[in-house]
Amino acid sequence: MPELTYRDALKGTLIEEMDRDPRVLLLGEDIGVYGGTFLVTDGLLTRYGRKRVIDTPISELGFIGCGVGMAMLGLRPVIEVMTWNFSLVGADQIIQNAAKIRYFSGGQVGVPMVIRGPNGAGVQLSAQHSQALESLYGHFPGLLVAAPATPADARGLLRAAIRGSAPVIFLESASLYGVRGEVPAGEHLVPFGCAAKVREGRDATLVTHGRMLHLTLAAATRLAADGVECDVIDLRTLRPLDMATVADSVRGTHRAVVVEEQGAMFGVAAEIVTGIYERCFDDLDAPVVRVSGADVPMPYARNLELLAQPNEAKIVEAVRRTVA
Amino acid sequence: MPELTYRDALKGTLIEEMDRDPRVLLLGEDIGVYGGTFLVTDGLLTRYGRKRVIDTPISELGFIGCGVGMAMLGLRPVIEVMTWNFSLVGADQIIQNAAKIRYFSGGQVGVPMVIRGPNGAGVQLSAQHSQALESLYGHFPGLLVAAPATPADARGLLRAAIRGSAPVIFLESASLYGVRGEVPAGEHLVPFGCAAKVREGRDATLVTHGRMLHLTLAAATRLAADGVECDVIDLRTLRPLDMATVADSVRGTHRAVVVEEQGAMFGVAAEIVTGIYERCFDDLDAPVVRVSGADVPMPYARNLELLAQPNEAKIVEAVRRTVA
Amino acid sequence: MVKKVEHQRVDTGTLLEWYRSMVFVRRFEEQAERSFRRGKIGGYLHLYSGQEAVAVGALAALRDDDVLFASYRDHAYVLLRGTDPGVVMAELYGKATGVCKGKGGSMHLFDVPRGFYGGYGVVGGHVPLAVGAAYALRYEDGGDRLCVCFLGDGALNTGAFHEAANLAGLWGHEGLCPVVFVIENNQYGMGTSVPRSSAVTVLASRFGAYDIPNEQCDGMDPAVVYEVVRRGVDEVRRTGRPWAVEALTYRYAAHGAADLLQPYREKSEIEEWRERDPIIRVERRLREAGALDDAKVDEIGAEVDRTVEEAVTFADASPEPAPDELFTDIYADGEVRP
Amino acid sequence: MVKKVEHQRVDTGTLLEWYRSMVFVRRFEEQAERSFRRGKIGGYLHLYSGQEAVAVGALAALRDDDVLFASYRDHAYVLLRGTDPGVVMAELYGKATGVCKGKGGSMHLFDVPRGFYGGYGVVGGHVPLAVGAAYALRYEDGGDRLCVCFLGDGALNTGAFHEAANLAGLWGHEGLCPVVFVIENNQYGMGTSVPRSSAVTVLASRFGAYDIPNEQCDGMDPAVVYEVVRRGVDEVRRTGRPWAVEALTYRYAAHGAADLLQPYREKSEIEEWRERDPIIRVERRLREAGALDDAKVDEIGAEVDRTVEEAVTFADASPEPAPDELFTDIYADGEVRP
């Protein structure tokens, strides 16, 4: 299997899908001439031309809404939000139109569309540029939400998203674009709603997704050195949410830790923890623990920013508490 | 104590606070000449004039943002969103500015502002007009979130919100405006972060807020008839969230049911359920149960809409399951 | 279905059909209001009465393969595109036979096969959709279909309108945005008059900021609306560039059927506008042309009433949606494994 | 603090002070970039180099009690309002002594005592704030303070701008919105040029849609900016109505210090604009007036460099924020019981 960066996995998949289906087109700020803030779409303007690679003004509400209209007429727009923070000005089009049109039209028309870009904190981008929004979008039926953690899943989930018929919230991470990993060649496709058990253990189940997977795996390795073996489950998609795989694991380990980048209050882990108890109440030997970002707007100062975020040590500490 | 409707409790409090503090002013669509879609501000334009009661264009992003700027300069805007559904076009100003300015300005300036209006479903308003958004706004630190269920709390929480120094998400309900109840006269003020135990029981703890409280109380009464006695806890505010009061109760009853209007996925109940387990893992004799709205965009047809919503019977059934 | 004009002449025969269409829309709305009062229709109900000339004149200038987007005040468009009045009324009644299976209701009518892509409830929220749809119509070369976006005076104050209009202007420069904006300036957004909500009151002029040609027209005469829109439509079809018209019209009823008070306007104002009622004006013109007399007026009225009654009977007799419909149409079948 | 003009005449002395201010801002930014390259400053860093004439000319026309809002490209404004360069640099360094305690960083500078109400990171998002602030300044009768909103060319395409500008126009009709919009048209929003992002390229003209008087001016000459803005400011102060100016200027550096490639523009274009560099132009003028010679130029340069060095030294020597600062300033003290 070829090794690719997360960025190239995304870009390669965009190219394959655009070559395969002329209805696929790209919209976003600086995705063309500039090549994309994170260079995910670099070179695609030259390859496909202005009609299929559209540089937009700073108008998230407008161009996300245009994407919805394009999708209703049969195109398959893939929209880049420069970062998910800026999706908040376009949230109404995502929540009120993209997610619901199929339903209130009685199934007459759907919105096959992908909105992709980096989610969560970067490095010292401060409060307005450092938000993880999975629970916000995950709440709304009609949307699908993916958060690939590896180049392989970036490729497989993006392909599934583009070929699907629903609006997809595709959550990438600035810190992952450069990460390398093996990527199955060919028509590799990862169906939504299938979590992956990426590490086997018997002592505890660690559940996470996206960027946090890498911290969680590092923690699991560290714990293994002291003889604490963990199942690590990468949810991969948050809607649909594959709680069956999580529950299977917890029934074997009797302990669980859920790791999220978001602040805990009404964050993504709360749903997962609740889902675990709904399925495994009698199996649990210890309370399920959340490892979350601090419940604060992200500060600029690096020392505070680091305090605000989950890290390997915090995960290790949480697991130790649960297995104690 | 005088009996007032929820509407008059809100209106009376607005009048008292506007009489008390000239910096308090109102903005919103059709709140002046028209008197407010739900008549909460009826007559206030005549009483206070155009400078303090501002009819705005259909520009939620704009006038919520203007409210933030007014608050930064020392005024105390109380903004009406015709319904919280429309706040989604203004969400960026609430989440990115109102909630965070105090923090990223290093405490130099705050945003004392209230945004109020009906949250949740009405009757047959269909998908775009029938959303409960408490978990969406509850996630963001810097905001406060209130959801009064009674005229007394509407009065007490609104006063606390207006006199406070933070941006407050004030969630009312179209179905509650006409509800009557006793309201303490004078400077009645309900501090944020204090849940209320509104009914005593020993068999189970029912936790809810807002409109759902009334269904929950009805269910509790019905259950009492069969000898099942429930603690009923009205959270009153969701940020801060008074889990201490909830946990105290659960330690006594060993069973809990959480009732919410939102769909379950990443909804408000997930946080409460998780918070209960974090505090009462060893006290629980049965899994905590969620009673939630259906995970669907709200349909128009009345029969489907009723199926999609929590009701007394569903709550009774859930409690029976937990105490069984 | 509203009568199209042959060889671009509004002859008496056409005008007579438009008269019939306007009477039909008016009576349908009056019936909808009665059904609302009887509790047969729930939620919000926004009537079109007073504005008939806009929809009739504009739709007469369109082709059957053009596409349309509108706000929640959307009954007239589907009726004039030829959707069966019964399935429209059934949707208002929340029945399984409704055009949206009873899931959308009055505010969210759709008839995709007839090019009607929906009524939307968030003011201004449908404007970006229309602009994107227009782009899609030119995405494959050689297309000459276009998209019409009906929007209210109040919608022009939304960010969605601004961002979409700028995108339309930009894409229009490349001939990739054949969208016709029809602003139905009925003088109010709920209780707020145009001068109290828009810093400029000639709303058409706002399109200048997006390099979009625009004009104003009398929205109380279908022939006038038709002539203006036809010219615009020809231009847009040819150039792939957006164009906008502000039709000056009026809403007779309250904003929504549930609103009882209207403290924001005088009865006398409503009366003044009623004197310019499009139905009465066209009726007068047809009588002068000898194409209409009392007998014919009664005949048309009776015909139309029968159609509306049949729609009500159908809606009444139709079943509620099956309970499991609650969970269908959220995703395409098979998209998400349960 | 930028020199104000006595009896509205830009005499040589004033021009010399402006020259000093522009050199100071330029050198501060150059130092900030060096510190960024050395890893002393993190995150996004947006430099003002090239645009100095706009901030200097505009701020010279303001009163100390006027208030300002700006985007993330905000260093110049606080420096010119007189904030200690050390606490500004310390904020960029993320130190406890920073003007925002190290919590905001480069994009979110605030100096409320000096009327600077912040730099904001969501494009267009600060425009409504400025309009609301302007309303607040006229809320109590008799006030004559005003609010200045600096925004970029790209920000005009946001819904936030549109909705706020319309509100400003409306409130201005009642004399309740003394806001001055200064559009710094530096030709690009990141990598997107104005013609590719705005359907009309004379950006000032967009304000016509909101009944807001507007003009365009050369943004590479502080005296020109001052003259134009002073007239506007006098008008706004007197009438309580909004006014807008589009200053044509240019950004020399990349959009952000982290961006390495600039495929969207030619080096030659940057060179052309550099020939109109405001510092060089003013220097030439002052030399002609005999107010400046090589010695004086070096002296000023040396002075300014010393100030900047002291700022760096202060920032470097300052402590990081204390860990418990993570949880302060989310709410006012005592607002929320832990």
Ligand SMILES: Cc1ncc(C[n+]2csc(CCOP(=O)(O)OP(=O)(O)O)c2C)c(N)n1
């Ligand atoms: C974003 C948003 N804000 C508020 C509302 C509530 N609302 C529904 S219709 C309406 C007035 C719209 O006026 P206009 O655009 O002129 O259309 P008209 O009703 O006159 O046809 C308002 C404020 C809404 N639906 N969406």
Ligand SMILES: Cc1ncc(C[n+]2csc(CCOP(=O)(O)OP(=O)(O)O)c2C)c(N)n1
């Ligand atoms: C709503 C939003 N979308 C996208 C971005 C990313 N972004 C940051 S600056 C910028 C360009 C802004 O250009 P302009 O307004 O001209 O200001 P300038 O940087 O030229 O001073 C963009 C797109 C953002 N911050 N906010």
Ligand SMILES: [Mg+2]
């Ligand atoms: Mg209107």
Ligand SMILES: [Mg+2]
């Ligand atoms: Mg710019």
